[in-house]
Amino acid sequence: MKIFVINPGSTSTKIAVFDNEKPVWVASAHHAANELAEFHHVNEQYAYRKDFVLRLLAEASIPLDFDAVIARGGLLKPTPGGVYPIDERMKHDLMHARMEHACNLGALIADEIARQCHCPAYIADPEVVDELQPVARLTGIPEIKRISIFHALNSKAVSRKYAASIGKHYEDLNLIVVHLGGGISVGAHHKGRVIDVNNALNGEGPFSPERAGTIPGDQFAELCFSGKYTLKQIKKLLNGKGGLTAHLGMNDVVTIARKASEGEEPYKEVLDAMLYTVAKQVGAMYVTLRGHTDAIILTGGIAHSEYCVARLREQIDYLAPVILMPGEDEMGSLAYNALGALRGELPLQTYRPEEEKNDTPEAI
Incomplete structure (x- = not known):
């Protein structure tokens, strides 16, 4: 399986091609501050970042011929962990995210490239994965509830790898x-x-x-x-x-x-x-x-x-x-999730954050 991974950061963009679990091509570049200064909102960087990714692929003579494209998740609404196909609802929430960050562009770029090579586009375990049990949410001040923001991608990836090892x-x-x-x-x-x-x-x-x-x-x-x-x-x-x-x-x-x-x-x-x-x-x-x-x-x-x-x-x-x-191998973790989805080893989730709020399991 040939997996293409996209990981936009605040001032950099990392991309990689994996042959199953093995990275066969990796590229990363720091974006000059004066170039990013031209954009007033991160959403305005979409074409700039997409063209950058496509240019690096072209320079390396890598054709748009992948089995899957997967991106860093972005700051979506709270949602359970897992591998998610990129859909219109997800793209809307990324474009209108409450928290502005370049990682929100990853799924948008992945979806566009996947359309060009007729393959699925995914995200996996975004930072806002929320699976908290009900008793974990409340604090002593009713106006303040605990929020789940953590290193979900790496934490879940190493958990799965450890489980497989035993x-x-x-x-x-x-x-x-x-x-x-x-x-x-x-x-x-x-x-x-x-x-x-x-x-x-x-x-x-x-x-x-x-x-x-x-x-x-x-x-x-x-x-x-x-x-x-x-x-x-x-x-x-x-x-x-x-x-x-x-x-x-x-x-x-x-x-x-x-x-x-x-x-x-x-x-x-x-x-x-x-x-x-x-x-x-x-x-x-x-x-x-x-x-x-x-x-x-x-x-x-x-x-x-x-x-x-x-x-x-x-x-x-x-x-x-x-x-x-x-x-913290974000690129390898993303490829691992895409490969698991393609092989049927990891079930595909549906992005539906509002409904999930009423579907939280009881405390253990």
């Missing part, structure tokens, strides 16, 4: 998946659904290299009204300039972990504190699964760090076996 299906297992990257998400995967997970984007769970995580509410309220920060600056503290960046002035975990391993302060104290908040979140998800946990999977870029993995293991390995699956 001769089981993802839907057979209870897993805690810890994605360790610029943001950190810790999810409770119950029989193929992520029934609880921290909002890894903007203000919940562990703090991370760039994000603040959960912080004391009263102190945060006082900071918000102190006059020191604008709303935009406060939001940047939550996502972008929080976490390790706020404490240490850097988000380079490789350097920070090296200094921490040598006992250098404040690097060791701050990094250990971050990992402590990760371990606490793992404990919370263990409770969510009522102790019935087949494995804890550590994934994402920080899972390459021997120091970080060792510190985490000593805090959580008595709960369940700890499985190391480092890195």
Whole structure:
């Protein structure tokens, strides 16, 4: 099977051709800031990004002859995980998405290219996958409900790969998946659904290299009204300039972990504190699964760090076996999902976010 993968980022576009699970051609380019500055809204970049993708394919003499085209999901309305054929309703919601990001263009470009080569077009496990059980949604303030935003694509892909490695299906297992990257998400995967997970984007769970995580509410309220920060600056503290960046002035975990391993302060104290908040979140998800946990999977870029993995293991390995699956292979994960759909190993889902709100399973 020949799979074409498209992954637009804020300032870059990554594309790849896979022969089954094997990447046979990969290309990526950074888009110049002055070129992107010409566009007032990300939707205006559609033709620019599509032409860029087609040009790279032409330059590499790769014909539009694929068995499937798959793209990074985009910031759709909350929807369960899985592989989705791209349809008109999905494209409408991406064009009118509440959150503006270049990833919203991926499915639009994939659909156009798939039409040209008469093959199916998919997305899989977008960041807004929402499978939360009802009790996980409420907070102590009725106007605020918990939102599911996490590293769904990688978290579900490594879960399926781990299940296959032990001769089981993802839907057979209870897993805690810890994605360790610029943001950190810790999810409770119950029989193929992520029934609880921290909002890894903007203000919940562990703090991370760039994000603040959960912080004391009263102190945060006082900071918000102190006059020191604008709303935009406060939001940047939550996502972008929080976490390790706020404490240490850097988000380079490789350097920070090296200094921490040598006992250098404040690097060791701050990094250990971050990992402590990760371990606490793992404990919370263990409770969510009522102790019935087949494995804890550590994934994402920080899972390459021997120091970080060792510190985490000593805090959580008595709960369940700890499985190391480092890195975040978005392109490989997308190809894996497309291939599973083509082979009939992964069922195709229908994008229907409004109806799903009334079709959520009860708490376990």
